[in-house]
Amino acid sequence: KQEVTQIPAALSVPEGENLVLNCSFTDSAIYNLQWFRQDPGKGLTSLLLIQSSQREQTSGRLNASLDKSSGRSTLYIAASQPGDSATYLCAVEGYGSARQLTFGSGTQLTVLP
Amino acid sequence: GAVVSQHPSRVICKSGTSVKIECRSLDFQATTMFWYRQFPKQSLMLMATSNEGSKATYEQGVEKDKFLINHASLTLSTLTVTSAHPEDSSFYICSTPNFGQGDTEAFFGQGTRLTVV
Numbered sequence: 433k434q435e436v437t438q439i440p441a442a443l444s445v446p447e448g449e450n451l452v453l454n455c456s457f458t459d460s461a462i463y464n465l466q467w468f469r470q471d472p473g474k475g476l477t478s479l480l481l482i483q484s485s486q487r488e489q490t491s492g493r494l495n496a497s498l499d500k501s502s503g504r505s506t507l508y509i510a511a512s513q514p515g516d517s518a519t520y521l522c523a524v525e526g527y528g529s530a531r532q533l534t535f536g537s538g539t540q541l542t543v544l545p
Numbered sequence: 546g547a548v549v550s551q552h553p554s555r556v557i558c559k560s561g562t563s564v565k566i567e568c569r570s571l572d573f574q575a576t577t578m579f580w581y582r583q584f585p586k587q588s589l590m591l592m593a594t595s596n597e598g599s600k601a602t603y604e605q606g607v608e609k610d611k612f613l614i615n616h617a618s619l620t621l622s623t624l625t626v627t628s629a630h631p632e633d634s635s636f637y638i639c640s641t642p643n644f645g646q647g648d649t650e651a652f653f654g655q656g657t658r659l660t661v662v
Contacts (some may be wrong), residue, residue, distance in 0.1 A: 442656075464652075473636075473656075473658055474655065474656060475551070475638055475653050475654060476638070476653045476656075479653075505585040513551075519584040521588070521589070523589075531577070531642035531651065532579050532591050532594060532642075533579075533589075533591075533640070534591075534653065535581075535588040535589040535590075536588055537586075537587055537588040538588060
Protein backbone atom coordinates (compact mmCIF):
# COMPACT_ATOMS: atom_id res chain seq x y z
CA LYS A 433 0.00 0.00 0.00
CA GLN A 434 1.34 3.39 -1.02
CA GLU A 435 2.31 5.74 1.81
CA VAL A 436 3.17 9.39 1.28
CA THR A 437 5.11 11.37 3.86
CA GLN A 438 5.77 15.07 3.96
CA ILE A 439 8.35 16.86 6.03
CA PRO A 440 8.41 19.20 7.73
CA ALA A 441 4.85 19.23 9.04
CA ALA A 442 5.09 22.96 9.60
CA LEU A 443 7.47 25.63 8.48
CA SER A 444 7.73 29.32 9.26
CA VAL A 445 10.03 31.57 7.25
CA PRO A 446 10.56 35.30 6.78
CA GLU A 447 9.36 36.89 3.58
CA GLY A 448 11.79 36.66 0.67
CA GLU A 449 13.37 33.41 1.71
CA ASN A 450 13.70 30.47 -0.66
CA LEU A 451 12.40 27.21 0.75
CA VAL A 452 12.06 23.52 -0.01
CA LEU A 453 9.24 21.20 0.92
CA ASN A 454 9.82 17.47 0.86
CA CYS A 455 7.62 14.55 -0.11
CA SER A 456 8.48 10.87 -0.10
CA PHE A 457 6.51 7.85 -1.23
CA THR A 458 7.03 4.16 -0.62
CA ASP A 459 5.98 2.64 -3.96
CA SER A 460 7.89 4.00 -6.93
CA ALA A 461 5.40 2.61 -9.42
CA ILE A 462 3.56 5.87 -9.83
CA TYR A 463 1.77 7.38 -12.78
CA ASN A 464 2.34 10.95 -11.66
CA LEU A 465 2.89 13.17 -8.64
CA GLN A 466 1.05 16.38 -7.92
CA TRP A 467 1.56 19.28 -5.59
CA PHE A 468 -1.47 21.12 -4.26
CA ARG A 469 -2.09 24.15 -2.16
CA GLN A 470 -4.88 24.21 0.43
CA ASP A 471 -5.96 27.39 2.16
CA PRO A 472 -7.71 27.05 5.57
CA GLY A 473 -11.19 25.63 5.18
CA LYS A 474 -10.92 25.63 1.41
CA GLY A 475 -10.53 23.12 -1.37
CA LEU A 476 -7.40 22.23 -3.27
CA THR A 477 -5.56 24.25 -5.87
CA SER A 478 -3.37 22.24 -8.19
CA LEU A 479 0.11 23.73 -8.46
CA LEU A 480 2.21 21.34 -10.46
CA LEU A 481 1.88 17.87 -11.93
CA ILE A 482 4.94 15.78 -12.78
CA GLN A 483 4.54 12.71 -14.94
CA SER A 484 6.54 9.65 -13.95
CA SER A 485 8.80 10.12 -16.97
CA GLN A 486 9.62 13.72 -16.05
CA ARG A 487 12.22 15.07 -13.65
CA GLU A 488 10.79 18.47 -12.89
CA GLN A 489 8.14 21.03 -13.61
CA THR A 490 8.21 24.78 -13.16
CA SER A 491 5.51 27.38 -12.77
CA GLY A 492 6.50 30.90 -11.85
CA ARG A 493 8.30 30.85 -8.52
CA LEU A 494 7.55 27.16 -8.03
CA ASN A 495 9.72 24.28 -9.11
CA ALA A 496 8.91 20.66 -8.38
CA SER A 497 11.33 17.81 -8.90
CA LEU A 498 10.75 14.09 -8.98
CA ASP A 499 13.17 11.25 -8.34
CA LYS A 500 10.97 8.25 -8.85
CA SER A 501 13.65 5.66 -8.12
CA SER A 502 14.29 7.04 -4.67
CA GLY A 503 10.64 7.85 -4.04
CA ARG A 504 11.15 11.56 -3.48
CA SER A 505 9.86 14.88 -4.67
CA THR A 506 10.63 18.41 -3.63
CA LEU A 507 8.74 21.65 -4.08
CA TYR A 508 10.97 24.68 -4.25
CA ILE A 509 9.43 28.08 -3.63
CA ALA A 510 11.57 31.04 -4.55
CA ALA A 511 11.34 34.47 -2.94
CA SER A 512 8.49 33.49 -0.63
CA GLN A 513 5.65 35.93 0.01
CA PRO A 514 3.05 36.14 2.80
CA GLY A 515 0.46 35.13 0.23
CA ASP A 516 2.23 31.79 -0.09
CA SER A 517 1.10 30.90 3.43
CA ALA A 518 -1.01 27.75 3.13
CA THR A 519 -0.80 24.00 3.52
CA TYR A 520 1.01 22.27 0.69
CA LEU A 521 0.03 18.71 -0.14
CA CYS A 522 1.71 16.23 -2.40
CA ALA A 523 -0.19 13.31 -3.85
CA VAL A 524 0.73 10.37 -6.03
CA GLU A 525 -1.34 8.49 -8.52
CA GLY A 526 -0.40 4.86 -8.86
CA TYR A 527 -0.79 2.50 -11.77
CA GLY A 528 -4.02 0.57 -11.74
CA SER A 529 -5.51 2.89 -9.15
CA ALA A 530 -8.27 4.13 -11.42
CA ARG A 531 -6.68 7.56 -10.98
CA GLN A 532 -7.34 8.01 -7.28
CA LEU A 533 -4.68 9.91 -5.36
CA THR A 534 -2.78 9.06 -2.19
CA PHE A 535 -2.04 12.22 -0.26
CA GLY A 536 0.64 13.19 2.20
CA SER A 537 -0.36 14.90 5.41
CA GLY A 538 0.89 18.25 4.18
CA THR A 539 3.31 20.97 5.19
CA GLN A 540 1.79 24.04 6.78
CA LEU A 541 3.77 27.02 5.55
CA THR A 542 3.72 30.44 7.18
CA VAL A 543 5.58 33.27 5.50
CA LEU A 544 6.09 36.15 7.88
CA PRO A 545 5.98 39.71 6.51
CA GLY B 546 -11.32 24.97 -17.59
CA ALA B 547 -13.55 22.25 -16.28
CA VAL B 548 -15.12 22.80 -12.89
CA VAL B 549 -16.54 20.64 -10.17
CA SER B 550 -19.07 22.47 -8.06
CA GLN B 551 -19.55 21.16 -4.52
CA HIS B 552 -22.34 22.23 -2.17
CA PRO B 553 -22.79 23.14 0.56
CA SER B 554 -19.44 24.63 1.53
CA ARG B 555 -20.35 24.57 5.21
CA VAL B 556 -23.03 22.78 7.15
CA ILE B 557 -23.80 22.47 10.83
CA CYS B 558 -26.26 19.79 11.80
CA LYS B 559 -27.60 18.17 14.92
CA SER B 560 -26.45 14.75 15.95
CA GLY B 561 -28.68 12.06 14.45
CA THR B 562 -29.68 13.98 11.35
CA SER B 563 -28.55 13.32 7.79
CA VAL B 564 -26.62 15.63 5.52
CA LYS B 565 -26.34 15.48 1.75
CA ILE B 566 -23.33 16.83 -0.11
CA GLU B 567 -23.51 17.34 -3.86
CA CYS B 568 -20.81 17.47 -6.46
CA ARG B 569 -21.65 18.56 -9.97
CA SER B 570 -19.42 18.56 -13.00
CA LEU B 571 -20.34 21.73 -14.82
CA ASP B 572 -19.03 21.33 -18.35
CA PHE B 573 -17.98 17.73 -18.71
CA GLN B 574 -19.22 14.25 -17.94
CA ALA B 575 -17.81 12.73 -14.79
CA THR B 576 -18.05 8.97 -15.00
CA THR B 577 -16.01 8.57 -11.84
CA MET B 578 -16.04 10.60 -8.63
CA PHE B 579 -13.73 10.15 -5.67
CA TRP B 580 -14.86 11.17 -2.20
CA TYR B 581 -12.20 12.13 0.32
CA ARG B 582 -12.37 13.04 3.99
CA GLN B 583 -9.90 15.19 5.87
CA PHE B 584 -9.73 15.45 9.65
CA PRO B 585 -7.99 18.47 11.20
CA LYS B 586 -4.25 18.51 10.58
CA GLN B 587 -4.45 15.21 8.73
CA SER B 588 -4.23 14.22 5.11
CA LEU B 589 -7.07 13.60 2.71
CA MET B 590 -8.14 10.00 2.91
CA LEU B 591 -10.09 8.31 0.15
CA MET B 592 -13.48 7.15 1.39
CA ALA B 593 -15.08 5.77 -1.72
CA THR B 594 -15.16 5.76 -5.48
CA SER B 595 -18.43 6.23 -7.28
CA ASN B 596 -19.07 5.30 -10.87
CA GLU B 597 -22.08 6.47 -12.81
CA GLY B 598 -24.79 3.85 -12.91
CA SER B 599 -23.15 1.37 -10.56
CA LYS B 600 -22.58 0.84 -6.86
CA ALA B 601 -19.82 2.78 -5.16
CA THR B 602 -16.66 1.10 -3.98
CA TYR B 603 -15.79 1.86 -0.38
CA GLU B 604 -12.38 1.87 1.22
CA GLN B 605 -11.68 -0.39 4.15
CA GLY B 606 -13.13 0.94 7.36
CA VAL B 607 -15.71 3.19 5.70
CA GLU B 608 -19.29 2.20 6.49
CA LYS B 609 -21.28 2.05 3.29
CA ASP B 610 -24.59 2.24 5.15
CA LYS B 611 -23.52 5.40 6.89
CA PHE B 612 -22.00 7.18 3.92
CA LEU B 613 -24.45 6.73 1.08
CA ILE B 614 -23.11 7.58 -2.33
CA ASN B 615 -25.26 8.05 -5.38
CA HIS B 616 -23.95 8.69 -8.87
CA ALA B 617 -27.13 8.55 -10.86
CA SER B 618 -26.02 10.82 -13.69
CA LEU B 619 -22.85 11.81 -15.48
CA THR B 620 -22.92 15.25 -13.93
CA LEU B 621 -23.97 14.60 -10.34
CA SER B 622 -22.60 12.55 -7.46
CA THR B 623 -23.91 12.86 -3.92
CA LEU B 624 -22.62 11.79 -0.53
CA THR B 625 -25.15 11.49 2.29
CA VAL B 626 -23.89 11.22 5.84
CA THR B 627 -26.68 9.41 7.63
CA SER B 628 -27.36 9.69 11.35
CA ALA B 629 -24.41 12.01 11.73
CA HIS B 630 -22.44 12.07 14.95
CA PRO B 631 -19.83 14.53 16.22
CA GLU B 632 -17.03 12.18 15.14
CA ASP B 633 -18.24 12.61 11.55
CA SER B 634 -17.30 16.27 11.72
CA SER B 635 -14.71 16.66 9.00
CA PHE B 636 -13.87 18.26 5.67
CA TYR B 637 -15.32 16.30 2.76
CA ILE B 638 -14.15 16.87 -0.79
CA CYS B 639 -14.94 15.30 -4.11
CA SER B 640 -12.69 14.86 -7.10
CA THR B 641 -13.02 13.57 -10.60
CA PRO B 642 -10.15 12.42 -12.80
CA ASN B 643 -9.54 14.30 -15.99
CA PHE B 644 -9.94 11.36 -18.34
CA GLY B 645 -10.95 13.46 -21.27
CA GLN B 646 -7.81 15.54 -21.60
CA GLY B 647 -5.02 13.08 -21.15
CA ASP B 648 -2.48 13.29 -18.40
CA THR B 649 -3.57 16.34 -16.52
CA GLU B 650 -4.58 16.97 -13.01
CA ALA B 651 -7.83 15.88 -11.45
CA PHE B 652 -10.59 18.35 -10.69
CA PHE B 653 -11.62 18.98 -7.11
CA GLY B 654 -14.73 20.43 -5.59
CA GLN B 655 -14.46 23.29 -3.14
CA GLY B 656 -15.00 21.01 -0.16
CA THR B 657 -17.66 20.82 2.54
CA ARG B 658 -16.94 21.55 6.18
CA LEU B 659 -19.34 19.41 8.21
CA THR B 660 -19.83 20.13 11.90
CA VAL B 661 -22.10 17.85 13.88
CA VAL B 662 -23.21 19.24 17.21
